[in-house]
Amino acid sequence: MAACKLIGMTVRHEHSTPAIVAEGLVKRYGATTALAGVDLTVPAGTVFGLLGPNGAGKTTAVRVLATLIRPDAGRALVGGYDVRHDSHRVRQLVGLTGQYASVDEMLTGRENLLMIGRLLGLSRSAAKARARELLADFRLTESADRAARTYSGGMRRRLDLAASLVGRPRLLFLDEPTTGLDPRSRNEMWDVVRDLVGGHGVTVLLTTQYLEEADQLADDIAVVDHGRIIAHGSPEALKKQTGAQTLAVRPGDAANTPLVAATVAELVGVAPDVAGSLVSARVTDPAVLPALVRRLDDAGVTVGEITLRSSSLDEVFLALTGHPATAGSNPTEPTSPTDVNGGEPAVDDPAARIPAATRS
Amino acid sequence: MTALTTTLPSQTPGTTGGAEPVGSARVTPLDALRHTATLAWRTLVQVRHNPMELLDFSVQPLMFLLLFTYVFGGAISGSTGDYLTFALPGIIVQNTLFTTLNTGTGLNTDLTKGVFDRLRSLPIARCAPLAGRILADMTKQLWAIAMLLGLGYILGFRVQTGPLQALAACGLVVLFALAASWISVLVGMLVSEPEKVMIFGFTLIFPLTFVSNAFVQTSTMPGWLQAFVKVNPVTALADATRGLLVSGPVWTPTWHALLWAAGLAAVFAPLAVVAFKRRV
Numbered sequence: 001m002a003a004c005k006l007i008g009m010t011v012r013h014e015h016s017t018p019a020i021v022a023e024g025l026v027k028r029y030g031a032t033t034a035l036a037g038v039d040l041t042v043p044a045g046t047v048f049g050l051l052g053p054n055g056a057g058k059t060t061a062v063r064v065l066a067t068l069i070r071p072d073a074g075r076a077l078v079g080g081y082d083v084r085h086d087s088h089r090v091r092q093l094v095g096l097t098g099q100y101a102s103v104d105e106m107l108t109g110r111e112n113l114l115m116i117g118r119l120l121g122l123s124r125s126a127a128k129a130r131a132r133e134l135l136a137d138f139r140l141t142e143s144a145d146r147a148a149r150t151y152s153g154g155m156r157r158r159l160d161l162a163a164s165l166v167g168r169p170r171l172l173f174l175d176e177p178t179t180g181l182d183p184r185s186r187n188e189m190w191d192v193v194r195d196l197v198g199g200h201g202v203t204v205l206l207t208t209q210y211l212e213e214a215d216q217l218a219d220d221i222a223v224v225d226h227g228r229i230i231a232h233g234s235p236e237a238l239k240k241q242t243g244a245q246t247l248a249v250r251p252g253d254a255a256n257t258p259l260v261a262a263t264v265a266e267l268v269g270v271a272p273d274v275a276g277s278l279v280s281a282r283v284t285d286p287a288v289l290p291a292l293v294r295r296l297d298d299a300g301v302t303v304g305e306i307t308l309r310s311s312s313l314d315e316v317f318l319a320l321t322g323h324p325a326t327a328g329s330n331p332t333e334p335t336s337p338t339d340v341n342g343g344e345p346a347v348d349d350p351a352a353r354i355p356a357a358t359r360s
Numbered sequence: 361m362t363a364l365t366t367t368l369p370s371q372t373p374g375t376t377g378g379a380e381p382v383g384s385a386r387v388t389p390l391d392a393l394r395h396t397a398t399l400a401w402r403t404l405v406q407v408r409h410n411p412m413e414l415l416d417f418s419v420q421p422l423m424f425l426l427l428f429t430y431v432f433g434g435a436i437s438g439s440t441g442d443y444l445t446f447a448l449p450g451i452i453v454q455n456t457l458f459t460t461l462n463t464g465t466g467l468n469t470d471l472t473k474g475v476f477d478r479l480r481s482l483p484i485a486r487c488a489p490l491a492g493r494i495l496a497d498m499t500k501q502l503w504a505i506a507m508l509l510g511l512g513y514i515l516g517f518r519v520q521t522g523p524l525q526a527l528a529a530c531g532l533v534v535l536f537a538l539a540a541s542w543i544s545v546l547v548g549m550l551v552s553e554p555e556k557v558m559i560f561g562f563t564l565i566f567p568l569t570f571v572s573n574a575f576v577q578t579s580t581m582p583g584w585l586q587a588f589v590k591v592n593p594v595t596a597l598a599d600a601t602r603g604l605l606v607s608g609p610v611w612t613p614t615w616h617a618l619l620w621a622a623g624l625a626a627v628f629a630p631l632a633v634v635a636f637k638r639r640v
Contacts, residue, residue, distance in 0.1 A: 091483040102474030106406035118398040147409040
């Protein structure tokens with residue numbers, strides 16, 4: 001992969017050098033432990049998703065890796081450079097887009113980009129040219145000369161992302177890039193991230209609260225809770241473990257509920273939850289939906305309502321930890337990291353992991 | 361946002377500035393100066409898109425000057441012309457001290473809005489955000505002084521010493537402001553929101569500037585108040601400025617003002633830098 005070669009060159013190592021390696025990162029704020037020993041390896045040219053609720057430690061991890069704060073313990077190499085001892089070099093490799101768009105609202109979009117270009121050592125004309133390119137790429141040309149405080153939320157995020165790309169970083173940190181965006185802007189953001197990685201070989205570490213976002217973008221996901229990584233694996237493995245989707249059916253006639261429940265049980269392999277006439281079950285294979293429709297149709301059952309929706313982060317959390325994804329609460333018991341790819345035997349028995357309390 | 365072709369690193373090794381991987385391990389002093397200048401430019405350019413700020417550091421001092429000259433002047437000195445000659449140096453001093461608050465408010469805004477995170481993720485000199493802000497604010501100070509002197513001239517104020525002394529007066533005032541702005545930086549780093557810098561500043565600067573001889577002669581005040589006025593650094597600075605622009609003693613108040621400036625900087629600069637490093 002060309003991206004690997006590029007990054008390998010910059011760190012004077014061979015192609016397989018990971019873009020990020022972190023070992024035992026610890027960060028405390030007074031009595032609060034934001035990071036309680038985080039290990040990460042992000043291969044060059046991939047997207048790594050840190051998934052977790054508010055306050056799980058995702059942002060702290062990004063701030064440590066982007067050299068904004070120093071870890072209290074542990075070690076991290078970004079592009080082969082130690083974040084603690086070679087922070088200036090790390091900063092030359094990375095771009096950061098924060099959770100709250102950190103553009104200067106008093107400047108225009110163009111001036112924001114110009115400022116960063118000049119700070120990165122571009123000549124006046126080179127900085128202008130670069131700003132023009134980025135403004136065009138992010139559809140901001142028309143509003144380029146308006147103060148950024150007049151921008152919409154989506155425009156601000158685009159400007160923020162553009163700002164972190166001025167220096168053509170090899171590694172990009174995206175801290176909750178789509179939180180608070182409408183679906184259209186969110187999809188745009190996803191396309192940009194895909195293009196950055198696929199077309200340009202950039203390595204991306206993103207944090208998110210949305211399972212769907214991690215699923216859409218990441219090659220690897222680490223689920224973070226209370227400053228620890230509690231599960232790690234590919235989106236597929238993670239979904240297999242936790243049940244990616246929830247199927248809910250309500251028969252047109254409530255009298256058919258037992259029949260529907262039995263059919264779902266047969267297809268999914270576990271007994272579904274029944275609440276009134278609503279039958280729901282966690283599924284890993286979306287093909288269950290058409291199969292169920294066919295079976296019910298054959299049986300002459302009219303369906304009043306049928307949905308297949310993505311499991312929420314909350315549901316994944318319950319499945320993984322047994323406690324809901326609420327910020328700041330203490331885990332009832334110490335959770336040890338589960339390597340999803342390691343083939344835990346429990347994966348075969350999803351029912352054991354589906355907490356009934358998640359049903360709506 | 362489909363074509364990002366121009367946006368990113370070229371995938372062909374060797375085309376983006378050769379095989380030299382990452383630049384230097386440190387920032388050179390020359391780079392640090394460039395970063396400071398760029399960030400000072402940024403602070404000054406903000407004014408263009410924020411006319412309110414222009415009002416704040418241009419119109420407000422002019423209003424003060426007109427108010428003091430025409431409303432209070434006759435009552436205090438018997439004639440507005442005499443009072444203008446006495447009060448203009450004091451108004452310059454007062455305005456300069458109030459303007460130092462902008463440094464703290466600006467820094468606090470950058471912190472709370474996340475601009476500092478962005479700046480600190482860039483390979484730039486660590487001190488540049490602070491130094492750039494201070495440099496820009498000193499430029500605004502000079503601008504405000506020039507405006508006050510300009511309007512003063514129109515109203516009848518005349519520098520009675522000489523151009524060198526007048527320059528020295530501006531230099532002294534800005535130097536004192538530089539020293540005092542460390543207090544503003546410290547407060548800006550400690551408080552949670554920009555407005556609090558203003559609240560703190562007004563509570564401190566209002567009594568300091570008014571209980572001095574910036575606007576009235578010390579001899580008109582009760583004895584116990586005179587005791588405070590005489591040791592107030594604002595009195596020393598106002599006296600020195602008056603001496604350099606109009607007439608009166610120069611050396612003693614100038615030395616006092618310089619000593620105060622050195623003292624303020626010696627105490628508050630280290631505290632402010634520690635707070636800055638802890639916060640960012």
